[in-house]
Amino acid sequence: MILVTGATGNVGGELVNQLLDGGHDVRAYIRNPDKAGQLPDSAQIAIGDLDDTEALHKAAEGVDVIFFMQTTPVPAQAQNVVDAAKATGVHRIVVLSSIGTILHPRPIIGEMINARDDVLRDSEVAITYLRPNTLSTNALWWKDSIAKEGKVYDPTEPGLTSPIDPYDIARVAAVVCAESGHEGNGYILNGPEALSAKEQVQILADVLGRDIEFVSVTPEQFAQSSIERGTPETQARGLQNLHELFRAGRSGFLADDVENLTGTPARTFRQWCEQHRSDFS
Numbered sequence: 293m294i295l296v297t298g299a300t301g302n303v304g305g306e307l308v309n310q311l312l313d314g315g316h317d318v319r320a321y322i323r324n325p326d327k328a329g330q331l332p333d334s335a336q337i338a339i340g341d342l343d344d345t346e347a348l349h350k351a352a353e354g355v356d357v358i359f360f361m362q363t364t365p366v367p368a369q370a371q372n373v374v375d376a377a378k379a380t381g382v383h384r385i386v387v388l389s390s391i392g393t394i395l396h397p398r399p400i401i402g403e404m405i406n407a408r409d410d411v412l413r414d415s416e417v418a419i420t421y422l423r424p425n426t427l428s429t430n431a432l433w434w435k436d437s438i439a440k441e442g443k444v445y446d447p448t449e450p451g452l453t454s455p456i457d458p459y460d461i462a463r464v465a466a467v468v469c470a471e472s473g474h475e476g477n478g479y480i481l482n483g484p485e486a487l488s489a490k491e492q493v494q495i496l497a498d499v500l501g502r503d504i505e506f507v508s509v510t511p512e513q514f515a516q517s518s519i520e521r522g523t524p525e526t527q528a529r530g531l532q533n534l535h536e537l538f539r540a541g542r543s544g545f546l547a548d549d550v551e552n553l554t555g556t557p558a559r560t561f562r563q564w565c566e567q568h569r570s571d572f573s
């Protein structure tokens with residue numbers, strides 16, 4: 293039995309489908325009972341939040357592997373998952389971490405995720421770390437300015453990243469959850485091409501069949517304008533730090549872990565755009 297947290301999200305939802313398709317028993321851990329209907333009937337449902345230790349213990353009973361993800365890296369929630377795993381005899385945890393944890397020097401967000409991962413490292417449960425580069429779904433952050441102004445404001449040019457489709461993160465997660473031999477390992481997950489933001493916007497414009505103006509701004513300008521629009525200062529400055537790293541070209545690497553682990557290459561950014569055309573309408 294594989295327990296999937298974040299099962300109503302992009303990665304977790306896809307992982308549930310792929311594990312079920314592969315004939316595995318899946319329990320989906322979801323916090324909102326109203327979303328249970330999104331999941332296939334063949335998935336068991338466990339209701340609970342990552343703060344709910346009692347629900348986590350119950351959900352972990354009879355489980356072999358936990359797929360653990362968080363939207364914000366809260367160490368206390370990781371401790372809750374570890375405690376539930378140890379109390380119920382779960383052998384392994386596969387965590388959705390980030391490439392930012394192994395860059396040197398680490399970006400601020402990488403430092404926060406690494407502090408969360410320390411809880412897992414110290415747990416004596418076998419851990420596998422999935423470390424994606426930027427997600428293709430980040431392009432959805434451009435949706436509003438494209439709709440309102442036909443523009444994308446970006447602070448990372450000319451830096452490259454290799455965006456990965458959550459579908460491919462799920463493909464890797466399905467492999468490492470389903471088979472042993474990945475204990476203690478960390479995998480770098482990226483798409484097949486290193487692209488600048490401008491190139492990504494050109495691909496998206498091409499797929500959508502419309503003009504999109506690319507406006508390059510500095511990380512400082514981007515942070516300032518986010519703060520003026522209500523983003524908390526610490527969050528905006530954390531993002532500024534990440535943008536400076538991208539701009540300096542520290543995120544354009546192309547590892548081959550996705551293909552090595554799954555046997556097929558990751559989807560391109562163009563394929564993601566084609567699959568998500570309707571999200572921009």
Ligand SMILES: NC(=O)c1ccc[n+]([C@@H]2O[C@H](COP(=O)([O-])OP(=O)(O)OC[C@H]3O[C@@H](n4cnc5c(N)ncnc54)[C@H](OP(=O)(O)O)[C@@H]3O)[C@@H](O)[C@H]2O)c1
Nearest residue numbers: 298299300301302303304323341342362390424425426427
């Ligand atoms: N964006 C990037 O470039 C990037 C780069 C590297 C790594 N990552 C990592 O990628 C992940 C993003 O994955 P995703 O796209 O699948 O996220 P997502 O679609 O936003 O899904 C988040 C999931 O977490 C659930 N959730 C949130 N808070 C919860 C709580 N307190 N208790 C229980 N469940 C909770 C949500 O449930 P509801 O449906 O109820 O809200 C949802 O199922 C993050 O872990 C991030 O750190 C991102």
